[in-house]
Amino acid sequence: MNTLAGLPRRLARKRVALAALAFLVLLVALALAAPWLHLPSPTEGELADARLGPGWAHPLGTDQTGRDTLSRLVWGARPSLLYTAEAVTVALAVGIPLGVLAGFVGGRADRALIAADDVVMAMPGMVVLLVVLAIFGSHVYYAMIAMGVMLSAPFLRVVRAATLDVRREAFIDAARVAGLSSWRIMWRHVLPRIGGVVLVQGSLLTGMALLLSTGIAYLGFGTQPPYPSWGLMIGDGAQIMGSSPWLVLFSGAAIGLTVIACGLAGDGLRDIVTEQWSGTTRPVPPPRAVVRRRPAPAPHDATGDDTVLRIEDLSIRYPSAAGHRTVVHGVSLAVHAGETLGLVGESGSGKTAIARAVMGILVGGDIEAGRIGLAGQDVTGVAGFAPAERSRLGIGYVSQEPHASLDPSWRVGHLVAESLRRHRGLTAAQAREQTIALFDQVRLEDPESVARRYPHELSGGMAQRVAIARALARRPRLLIADEPTTALDVTVQAEILDLLRGIQAETGMAMLLITHDWGVVADLCDRAAVLRNGEIVEHGPVLQLYADPRHAYTQTLLASAPIHMIAEFRHEGADK
Incomplete structure (x- = not known):
C-alpha cells in the first residue's frame, strides 16, 4: 500500500x-x-x-x-x-x-x-x-x-x-x-x-x-x-x-x-x-475576487448544436419528516461549448444540488422531475450508469475544498495518473509522463517534485491546481467548478481564475460555475442564473445583470458587491 x-x-x-x-x-x-x-x-x-x-x-x-x-x-x-x-x-x-x-x-x-x-x-x-x-x-x-x-x-x-x-x-x-x-x-x-x-x-x-x-x-x-x-x-x-x-x-x-x-x-x-498523509491547513477567510474584463463570448449556433449541457424543468427533492421536501423547482438551463455559466445565490439556494444531479452524486436526494442532457445524451439517471459509461460522459469536477477533494493517503501524482490510465488507457510510464505535462499546463512550479507530494504538503493554490489537473485528465466537455476560489487568498484566487480562463480558451470546454461571489461572476462568466429557494429568478448575460438587474433579489445580491465594481459594470452597460 x-x-x-x-x-x-x-x-x-x-x-x-x-x-x-x-x-x-x-x-x-x-x-x-x-x-x-x-x-x-x-x-x-x-x-x-x-x-x-x-x-x-x-x-x-x-x-x-x-x-x-x-x-x-x-x-x-x-x-x-x-x-x-x-x-x-x-x-x-x-x-x-x-x-x-x-x-x-x-x-x-x-x-x-x-x-x-x-x-x-x-x-x-x-x-x-x-x-x-x-x-x-x-x-x-x-x-x-x-x-x-x-x-x-x-x-x-x-x-x-x-x-x-x-x-x-x-x-x-x-x-x-x-x-x-x-x-x-x-x-x-x-x-x-x-x-x-x-x-x-x-x-x-x-x-x-x-x-x-x-x-x-x-x-x-x-x-x-x-x-x-x-x-x-x-x-x-x-x-x-x-x-x-x-x-x-x-x-x-x-x-x-x-x-x-x-x-x-x-x-x-x-x-x-x-x-504520512495527515496534515493541517490554516483556514483563510474568503476574499473577494479581483475583477478583470473578458471579451464577449462568440455568438452561439442558433440550431443549438454547440449545446454541451441542457437542463429542462429539473426538480430535486430530499426526504423530510413530512415525506419529501423539494429544494429545486423546475430549473431550465443551457451551457454551450466555450461558455461559462454562473449559478449565483445564497447558501441553500440549490446551486450545489443542481451540480450534483448533473454529476450523478446526489447523495440522499433524487430527481423528482425534469431532464438532464449532456452533448445530446440523456444523463438524467447518470447515478445508475456503469463506471465505463460514466467515464465517457466527459464531466470534470473542481471542488471548493481542494485538499478535501484529494485522497490524503496517496501522492497527488498517483491520483492524476490514475485518472489518466482510467480515461486514456495509458501505461504506467505514459501516465506519469502525462501527469507531469498536466502539472506544467496548470502552471505548477517543479511539477516532478509536486507529483511526489501528499495533499497536506501543498498550499491551497497548489492543491486547487492539482484538482484542476485531475479534472482535465479526462478531457472534459463540461467542467463543473463549485466555489473553486473560496478558500484561497486574493492573489491565488486571481491566478486560479486566469488559469481556468486560459484552459477553457485552449480546450473549448463548457463550464458551470457555482458561486455566491459576484466578483468571480464578473471575472469568469458569460451568463449567470440567479437562484433563490431553488428557483431561477433572473437569467441573462452578466453585463446585463450588472447594468440593469430586474428582480429585487438580484438587486439585493448586487448590493452586497463592492460599489466600485457595480459602478464600472453599469457604466460599461450604458456605453454599450
Missing part, C-alpha cells in the same frame, strides 16, 4: 512501537527456529530434576516431570501463535471486505449484513467453540475458523463505521465523478484511508484471539500432552502453583507480554501510516 512507503524510517522514531514489533518478531523467529536451537527436549525429562527452580542448567526451571520450562515455552509458542494467526486471518478476511461493503454501498446490502452480524454477536462465543470442538474432536483448526467468524462480527462494525465517515469525504465524490468503479474506490481509496483503524483493531483482535486460544488449550483441547502449548503450561502450572509458582509465572508472562506488544505495535503502526 502506498501509505507504507518509507515505513522503516518513520518506525525508527517510534521507540515503543519499535520495541513491541521487535519483541513480536523475535517471538515468531524463536518459534519457527525451535527445531534448530538445540534446546532440551520439550516432551522428555528426568524425574530427578522435577520442579527445579531457575538456574544455570534450566534458566526457567522445570515442571513436575523434569521437562525444561524454557524449551517448552519456545516450542509451545508454535501452536499458540499458529492458532491465533488462523483465527485472526479469518476475522480479517471476513470483517474487512464485508465492513467496507456495508459502509460504502449502504441500502439493502448494509441492512442484510448488519442483521447477520447481530445474529453472530448474539451467540455465546465460548459455547460455540465448545460445540465445534465436540463435533470435530481434536481438529482445533475448525474451532479457530469458528473463532475467527465470531471475532469478525465486532470488527465488521468498526470497519463499517470508519467507512461511513470516509464515504462522505469530497475525494470520494471526485472519484465517482471521475468514473471509477465502486470496487476500485473501495480498494484504492477507502481501504487505505481506514488503514489506521484496521491496524489498531487488528492488533486488539490478535490479543483477544491469543487469549481465547490459550483458554481452549487450558481446557484440554488442541495440542495434547506431552507436546506443549502455552495454555497447557498454564494448566500444568496451576496444579503445583503453591510449590512452583514460576511455571505459571513464565507462561503467563509470555501471553501477557505478547498481548501488550500487539496493542502497542498496532498503535504505533497506526500513527506511522496516518502521519
Whole structure:
C-alpha cells in the first residue's frame, strides 16, 4: 500500500512501537527456529530434576516431570501463535471486505449484513467453540475458523463505521465523478484511508484471539500432552502453583507480554501510516475576487448544436419528516461549448444540488422531475450508469475544498495518473509522463517534485491546481467548478481564475460555475442564473445583470458587491 512507503524510517522514531514489533518478531523467529536451537527436549525429562527452580542448567526451571520450562515455552509458542494467526486471518478476511461493503454501498446490502452480524454477536462465543470442538474432536483448526467468524462480527462494525465517515469525504465524490468503479474506490481509496483503524483493531483482535486460544488449550483441547502449548503450561502450572509458582509465572508472562506488544505495535503502526498523509491547513477567510474584463463570448449556433449541457424543468427533492421536501423547482438551463455559466445565490439556494444531479452524486436526494442532457445524451439517471459509461460522459469536477477533494493517503501524482490510465488507457510510464505535462499546463512550479507530494504538503493554490489537473485528465466537455476560489487568498484566487480562463480558451470546454461571489461572476462568466429557494429568478448575460438587474433579489445580491465594481459594470452597460 502506498501509505507504507518509507515505513522503516518513520518506525525508527517510534521507540515503543519499535520495541513491541521487535519483541513480536523475535517471538515468531524463536518459534519457527525451535527445531534448530538445540534446546532440551520439550516432551522428555528426568524425574530427578522435577520442579527445579531457575538456574544455570534450566534458566526457567522445570515442571513436575523434569521437562525444561524454557524449551517448552519456545516450542509451545508454535501452536499458540499458529492458532491465533488462523483465527485472526479469518476475522480479517471476513470483517474487512464485508465492513467496507456495508459502509460504502449502504441500502439493502448494509441492512442484510448488519442483521447477520447481530445474529453472530448474539451467540455465546465460548459455547460455540465448545460445540465445534465436540463435533470435530481434536481438529482445533475448525474451532479457530469458528473463532475467527465470531471475532469478525465486532470488527465488521468498526470497519463499517470508519467507512461511513470516509464515504462522505469530497475525494470520494471526485472519484465517482471521475468514473471509477465502486470496487476500485473501495480498494484504492477507502481501504487505505481506514488503514489506521484496521491496524489498531487488528492488533486488539490478535490479543483477544491469543487469549481465547490459550483458554481452549487450558481446557484440554488442541495440542495434547506431552507436546506443549502455552495454555497447557498454564494448566500444568496451576496444579503445583503453591510449590512452583514460576511455571505459571513464565507462561503467563509470555501471553501477557505478547498481548501488550500487539496493542502497542498496532498503535504505533497506526500513527506511522496516518502521519504520512495527515496534515493541517490554516483556514483563510474568503476574499473577494479581483475583477478583470473578458471579451464577449462568440455568438452561439442558433440550431443549438454547440449545446454541451441542457437542463429542462429539473426538480430535486430530499426526504423530510413530512415525506419529501423539494429544494429545486423546475430549473431550465443551457451551457454551450466555450461558455461559462454562473449559478449565483445564497447558501441553500440549490446551486450545489443542481451540480450534483448533473454529476450523478446526489447523495440522499433524487430527481423528482425534469431532464438532464449532456452533448445530446440523456444523463438524467447518470447515478445508475456503469463506471465505463460514466467515464465517457466527459464531466470534470473542481471542488471548493481542494485538499478535501484529494485522497490524503496517496501522492497527488498517483491520483492524476490514475485518472489518466482510467480515461486514456495509458501505461504506467505514459501516465506519469502525462501527469507531469498536466502539472506544467496548470502552471505548477517543479511539477516532478509536486507529483511526489501528499495533499497536506501543498498550499491551497497548489492543491486547487492539482484538482484542476485531475479534472482535465479526462478531457472534459463540461467542467463543473463549485466555489473553486473560496478558500484561497486574493492573489491565488486571481491566478486560479486566469488559469481556468486560459484552459477553457485552449480546450473549448463548457463550464458551470457555482458561486455566491459576484466578483468571480464578473471575472469568469458569460451568463449567470440567479437562484433563490431553488428557483431561477433572473437569467441573462452578466453585463446585463450588472447594468440593469430586474428582480429585487438580484438587486439585493448586487448590493452586497463592492460599489466600485457595480459602478464600472453599469457604466460599461450604458456605453454599450
